[in-house]
Amino acid sequence: MNTRKMVTNAILIAVGAILHQLTPLLGVPMQPDLSLAMLFIIIVYNKDYKTTLVCGIIVGVFAALTTKTPGGQLPNILDKLITSNIVYLMLIPLRERFNKLTQISILLPVGTLISGTVFLSLLMVLGGLPMSQFGTLFITVVVTTAVLNVIIGVVLFKIVDRTVGVTGAYAIK
Numbered sequence: 001m002n003t004r005k006m007v008t009n010a011i012l013i014a015v016g017a018i019l020h021q022l023t024p025l026l027g028v029p030m031q032p033d034l035s036l037a038m039l040f041i042i043i044v045y046n047k048d049y050k051t052t053l054v055c056g057i058i059v060g061v062f063a064a065l066t067t068k069t070p071g072g073q074l075p076n077i078l079d080k081l082i083t084s085n086i087v088y089l090m091l092i093p094l095r096e097r098f099n100k101l102t103q104i105s106i107l108l109p110v111g112t113l114i115s116g117t118v119f120l121s122l123l124m125v126l127g128g129l130p131m132s133q134f135g136t137l138f139i140t141v142v143v144t145t146a147v148l149n150v151i152i153g154v155v156l157f158k159i160v161d162r163t164v165g166v167t168g169a170y171a172i173k
Contacts, residue, residue, distance in 0.1 A: 004170075012042050013042070015038055019035060019038070020035040033119075036080075036149060039056065039059045039087075040107045040108060040111050041157055043091060044157075057080070057081055060081055061077060064077050071123065071129075078122055080115070082118050083115040090110065101154075105150070108146070112142070117142065
């Protein structure tokens with residue numbers, strides 16, 4: 001991987017971490033995770049698995065550091081690792097058939113639903129979240145986050161796509 005791609009990925013991860021830190025709670029002890037949108041953008045632009053894996057771990061660590069969910073540190077790290085792998089595998093057949101905007105439009109809601117499900121499941125197992133709360137939290141937090149991620153993620157993608165077009169950050173040489 002060239003230095004330009006690494007720097008671009010680092011900047012996108014940093015923006016995702018800042019968005020995650022600044023996103024308010026939704027009235028429950030959980031917050032939307034907009035760093036996922038940046039992770040999905042990185043996965044769409046980078047075709048290699050190693051970058052997906054490393055960025056998933058790093059985004060997970062930053063999400064763990066900035067989480068407002070009690071006991072959400074380890075579930076955040078594991079969630080991003082698992083989600084980045086699933087999204088990478090989902091993207092393989094999409095790369096040839098669709099443009100990047102369509103890819104990100106598919107990945108944002110599906111990936112956010114996967115991430116939220118994994119996070120809540122891990123939080124129940126590791127953090128002691130009662131099983132009876134899963135449905136309520138899934139509807140109020142995960143589905144809401146998926147909607148927000150689609151709207152904000154597409155806007156962020158268009159900004160990143162425009163920037164990539166101007167700077168050639170992901171240009172293949």
